[in-house]
Amino acid sequence: MHLLICGGTGCKASSSDAIAEKLKLELAANTLQDEVQVILTGCFGFCEKGPIVKVLPDNTFYIQVTPEDAAEIVKEHVVKGRKVERLLYVDPTKKTTIEDSKHMGFYRKQMRIALRNCGFINPENIDEYIAREGYQALGKVLTEYNPQQTIDIIKKSGLRGRGGGGFPTGLKWEIASKNPADQKYVVCNADEGDPGAFMDRSILEGDPHSVLEAMAICGYCIGASKGLIYIRAEYPLAIKRLKVAIDQAREYGLLGNNIFGTEFSFDIELRYGAGAFVCGEETALIHSMEGLRGESSNKPPYPAQSGYLGKPTNVNNVETFANVPPIILKGADWYFSIGTEKSKGTKVFALAGKINNVGLIEVPMGITLREVIFEIGGGIKNGKRFKAVQTGGPSGGCLTEKHLDTPIDFDNLVAAGSMMGSGGMIVMDEDDCMVSVAKFYLDFTVEESCGKCSPCRIGNKRLYELLDRITKGEGTMEDLERLRNLSQVIKDTSLCGLGQTSPNPVLSTLDNFYDEYVAHVVDKKCPSGQCKSLMKYIIDPEACVGCTACARNCPVNAISGERKKPHEINQSICIKCGACMDKCKFDAISIK
Amino acid sequence: MTKVKSLADLKKMKETLQAKIDLREKGEAAENLVQIKVAMATCGIASGAKNVMDFLLEELEKRGINAVVTQTGCMGYCYAEPTIEVKLPNADPVVFGYVDTKKADEIIEKYIKNGELVDGIIPVNYESIDNK
C-alpha cells in the first residue's frame, strides 16, 4: 500500500511535509512502515482543496488533510480498511462524497485532443501512430466522403483557427476550395514565434503524423496536391522528426500518388523560417516561403484567392491541424459538444512564468483562468501574490484578478482586452512591474516589426520610448494620454495583425494597472521595485554596524563611512546594482 | 513494408500493429514487460532526458530486467523535466518527474524491482479522448 501526499508547492505551503512526517510516525507506531510507503508527489492540480492525500491501490482521495488527521487515516483506513468519510471530497453539485479520484470529473481539468498522442507514442515510429488509429481519418474521407462533405464536418464541428485569429477553419477551407486553379497549396504555419509559447513545437516533436494527416485531408478538401510546412529554424528536433515522419508516410504510401488507391495525390515539403516573428502572419509567411523578405501585404487578396506563387493557398497552424483527425473519426457533434457557445473544442496552452507547474496543458474552452493557474498550474511560485497573466504573447494583453473567473474562449479574451493568440500564458506575480512588462513587449515588437508600414515601424518605437521614459521616472501625465492615443492609432492603421495588436500590452496594462503608471509618473516610484532608475538603496544607520563590507564591494565607490560607524550611499554615484545589499549581513540596506 | 493500399489495409495494419506494440519486439506478452517512455522533446532533452534514457537502457540490460525503453514527445510537465513514464505489468502507468540518473537508479531498484513508489510521482491530470 502507498500513501501519496501532494508535494506540490501549494500543498507544501499548507504543511504536506508535516503530514508526511506524521503519517510515517503513525505507521511506525503500528509497525507498518515496511508495508506502507509514504510518497511525496508532484502537484495533483487540485490545490484549492489541498493538502491532498491519495491512498493506493484503492485510489481513495482525501482533501484538506491536516497533520492531526494522520493518526485517523492510518488507524481507520490502513489498519482497518475503512475510509475516513469526513475527508472525502463532496461533489458540490450532487452532494455525494466521491472516493475514487478516477471518478472526479473536476479533477481532470485537462482534456487531450490535439495532444492526444504527445507523450504516448514514439514520434519517430509511424507504426505507433497507426496503432492509435492514425491515418484512418484520411482513409475515411478519401473513401467515404467527397471534399464538400468533409468540409461540412469541419464546419459543423465549430473548429476555429488556433493560431490566434480564431477564423472558422471549415469556412476557410471552403473558400479555398471554391477558387478554381490548376495548382493550390496547403500550408502549415509552424512559425511559432510568440515568446513563451511552445505548443506547436511540442505537437510537432511528439506527434508529427497528426499534422501530416490533417494537411492531406485539407488538400483533399480544397483540391491541393502540395503541402508545405513553414517551420522555425530554431526547432531542429521538430524539423528532424517531421522529416522522419514525411519519409515514413511516403514509404507507407500515405503521402505521394494515389493515396489509399484513390485518385488523390498529396505530398509535403518543409520550408524554414529564419527568425522573423512577423512571418507568423500568413501573407508574410507566404512571402518568406517565396524567398522574399517576410513583409505582410494588404488583404484582400486573401491567400485563399492568391497565396503562395499567386495560387489559392490555405494556411492553418499546427494545433488547428492536429484537431482535424479526431474530428473526422469521432464526428462533428462530439467536438461541438466540447467548449463554449462560440469556441468549440480544447485549447493547448503553454503555462510559463511565475507559476509552479510550468508546462503544456490542453483544456476545454470555457475553463476559467483560475482553474488553469491555481489548479492545473499549481499556483504562484514561492507563495507570492498573483498579479497578472499575459495571454496572446506580444499581441495579447495582461489579465488580472478580476478576469480570473472569466471562461476562456476567443471572444471573452478579446472582450477582456487580450486575445487567445497561439496559447502562451505567462503568469506574473507581485514582483513584476507592469510598465516594464509592457515595455518588454514593445521592445519585442520594435525589433520584430517588418518596417513596411509607418504606424508599426515608427509608432511602436515611440511607444517604447514613452514607456522607457516612464520607467525612468521621466514620464508625464500627458505621456500617458499620448500612449493611449498612439496605441489606438497604431491598432487602427497598421497594415497587418502585428501592428494591429502590438499596442495591446500597453492598452491592457493602462486599463488594468493605471495606478502603477501613475505611481511611476507622479510619485516617481515603481511599486514592484523593478525599475532601477526609480530605486534608492538606503542604509539604515540604526542597523549598520560599520563593517565596511558594502563599501568594499561597491563597484563604483558610492559608499562611504568610517569603520564601526554607519555608512552612507551617495545616490548620485550609485548604479543600483544591489551588490551592497547582497553583502550586508545585518539587513541594514533596503530599497526605497 | 507494404504500402497502404486501402482503408481496410490500414485498419488491419492497426490491429496487428497494436498487438505488436503491446508485444514489443521481444515477442513476449505485454503483461510481463516493464515499459518505459522517456519524454524526449526539446525541453526534456535540454534537461538531460538523453542521459537518462541511455542510463536506463544500459542499466536495465545490466540488471537483467526485461524492459522496453522508448522515446516519446512532451508529456506537458515541463516544470519537472526530465520526465519518464513507467508501466509495470498489470499496473497503471506512473509518471516520475525530475528524473536524473540517480533518480532513475532509485526507480529501477525500488519501483521496477519491488513495486515501491518513490517520491516525485506526477499525477496524471487529464482526460484522454480514448476514454470517450
Place this chain on the structure above:
Amino acid sequence: METVKLTIDNKQVEVPKGTTIYKAARKLGIDIPVLCYMELHDLGVENKPAGCRICVVEVEGRRNLAPSCATECAEGMVVKTHTTRVINARRTVMELILSDHPKDCLTCPKSGRCDLQDMAVKLGIREIPGQEYAEMSTYKKDFSPSIIRDVDKCIMCRRCETMCNEVQTVGALSAVNRGFMAVVAPAFEQDLEKSPCTYCGQCVAVCPTGALTEVDHTTKAIRAIADPTKTVLVQTAPAVRAALGEEFGMKPGTLVTGKMVAALRQIGFDYVFDTDFAADLTIMEEGTELLDRLTRFLSGDKNVKLPILTSCCPGWVNFFEHNFTDMLEVPSSAKSPQQMFGAIAKSYFAEKLGKKREDLVVVSVMPCLAKKYECQRDEFKVDGNPDVDFSISTRELAHLIKEFNINFEELPDEDFDRPLGESTGAAVIFGATGGVIEAAVRTAYEVYTGKPLPKIDFTELRGMEGIRSATIDFNGLPMNIGIAHGLGNARKLLEDVRSGKANYHAIEVMACPGGCIGGGGQPLHHGNSAIIKARMEAIYREDAGKPIRKSHENPYIVKLYEEFLGKPMSEKAHHLLHTHYFSKKKDIYIK
C-alpha cells in the same frame, strides 16, 4: 463590365469591380491624400505597398481603418474619408513619419517640391509631440557621381524600389533591414557607385522626399562663368526645351527653345549651343556604322555583329556594361551626342577660337542624371581634362534661371549660336523614344538607296508601347528595327536577341520610359503619362517645323566633315567620336 455601387462621404458612386476606394473617391471629386501610392498607368506599374497609411478611411463594419489606395470597393460599402477618427489617425501617422524625418526643410534640395512637405501642410501639422526624445533612424549619406542618397529622409514609400526593380530591372535598390531601421538601399548599404546603378535617375524622379536627389553641378557652372580665364560653352539636349517651361508654370508640351537660349545667354554662357548639332553628328557616325555592318553582313562576313544597338543613352550604356557583358561588341561605338559635342567643342571649335582646350568649359543641360556620370568617365578625358565639364539637369537649369532673377515667361526668343547650334529635325526627335532610330533611318535610307525618302515621318516607329518593332523597306531590303524604352523592356528585348529569338538589324534603347523627355532630370511628372505625351508631341512639332529634317543635310555638319573630320568613321572621327565599353560585372571569384 461588372460594377459595384457604394457610398463615399454620403455620395453614391458606381465603379467597375476591382476599383479601389481611392479611385472611386476621385471620381466623386474627393481627393483622399496619398503618399506612398504611385500609379504609372502607361507603364502598367502601380506602387501600392499600402505602407504609409496616410490614405486610411473609415469603412462601415470594418474593425480598423482601411488604406483607400489598396482596398477595393465592394457592393454597398459605406466609406467616410474625414471623420474625427480618420483625421486623428491620419495626423498621428503623419506626425510619426515626421518624427523620424529630418527637419532641415529650408536647405533641403527637395524643398518646395516635396510630397511630404505638401502633406504636412495639407494635414496642418504644427508640431511633433515628443520630438525632443524621439530617436531618429540615421544612415550614411551616399554621394555618387549622379545621385545623392540622403536616406535619413527615406519614408519607405518604396517608389524608388519599384522603379529600380520592376520598371528598370536594374536591381540596385532593395528594402533592407527590418523594423525601425528598415530603409531602401543598395546591397550592403554601400554607395550606389558600388552597385549596378545605371544613374538613370528614375528613382530620383519618383522620390517624394529629399532622400534621392541629383548631384548639383550648377555651383560649378556658375564658378566657371565667373572665371574670366574661361570660355564657357553650353549645350542643351533636345528634350529639355519640351519640358523646361513646366518649371515656370507653363503647360506641358510648351516649347521654350528660344526663351531657353535667351535665358542661358543672360546667365552668362559665352556660347549657347545645341546638343542637337551633335545629334546630327551621331547619326552620321552611327548611321554609317550601321550601313557598314549591314553591307558586310549581307556580303557574308561572319565576324560582323548585328543588330547594331544605339549608344547615345548613358543609362543604357551603364546597363549593358553591367548586365550584357557578353555583348559589348554589339552596341554602336559612336559616342553619345553630349560627348560628341564636347569632343568637337574642345578640338574643332577650340581651334577655331584659337584657344587651348583647358581654357574651354563645356556645360551641358540634360534631361538626364546619368549624363553627370557619363561626362566624368575617364575615356572622355584628355590628359585629365573632360570633354564635357559639367552636366546640369533640366530641373537645375530652372533653378538657375530663377536664381538669376530672370523672368522666364517674358523672355524674347533667341537663336542658338553657330556653328555648333545648328540642327535638323532629325536631331530634335532624339528626345523621344524611337526618335534616334527614326533619325538614323532617314539618313541611312538615303545613303543606302541613293534615293530621296518618299516620306520623312516614320510614324510606325513612334509611340509609347514599351517594346516596338517595325520593318522598313530599304529598296527591297527589309530592315528590321526594334525599339525599347525603359530598361526592363530593354532587358527583355536584349535577352530575345541573345537567345536568337528576335532578329533585328538595328535597335534603339532609351533607359527612361518615354525616352529622354521622361528622363530622370526632367521636371517631375509623377508618372502622369499625359505630361510625357505632351512633351513628345512638342518634340515632333519642333521636328515638323524644321526646314531641314535629315541629319546629313545639316550644312554645318557637312562643313565639319569637310573642314575637320574627313568622312564619317574616318580615323579622326574614330578617335574623337567613338568609344568602347567595359564590363562592370563584379568579379569575386578569384583569390
Place this chain on the structure above:
Amino acid sequence: MSHIKLELKPEQVAKIKEICKSFNNDPGELINVLHKTQETFGYLPAEVQEVVAVELNISVAKVYGVVTFYSFFTMIPKGKHPISICTGTACYVRGAEKVLDEFKRILNVKVGETTPDGKFSLNCLRCVGACGLAPVVLIGEKVYGRVSPDGVKNIIKEYEE
C-alpha cells in the same frame, strides 16, 4: 552593416554553386540556400551573397534585403562558442535580463558582438521553447537551464581552456 572584405577561394565558390544547384538555382529557395550557406561558412559575408545572387539570378540588393530581414542570418562571424540568451517572455520574467547583463559584463561585449579573441559571441534569441527551464542560455548546441547571474561565471569557465 559594414562591408566585410573577404575574398573567396575557388573551392568556396564551387561550394556555394553546389548549394544553389541543389535547390535548382530557384530564387524561391533563397532562404533555404542562405540557411545552407550559413551552415557551411558560419556566416554570410558580402562575397558569399554576391555569388548566391549570381547563381539564383536575382539582384544582390535583394539577397542583402533578405539577409538583413531575418535575424537568423548574420554577416558577422560567430565566436567559437556562440552564446545565445533566451529573452522570451518566460525567461524575461524569470530574470533573463540580469543573466544577459552578467554575460555582457564578464565578456565585455555588446549583444551581437564577438569577443576580440573570437572565442565567444553574444546574441539574444526569442524562446527556444524550453520555458520550463527559464531562464535559458544556449552555448553552441548545449542548453543551460535555470541560469542565475551568479552561475554565469562558471558557465563561461567551462569553455576557457
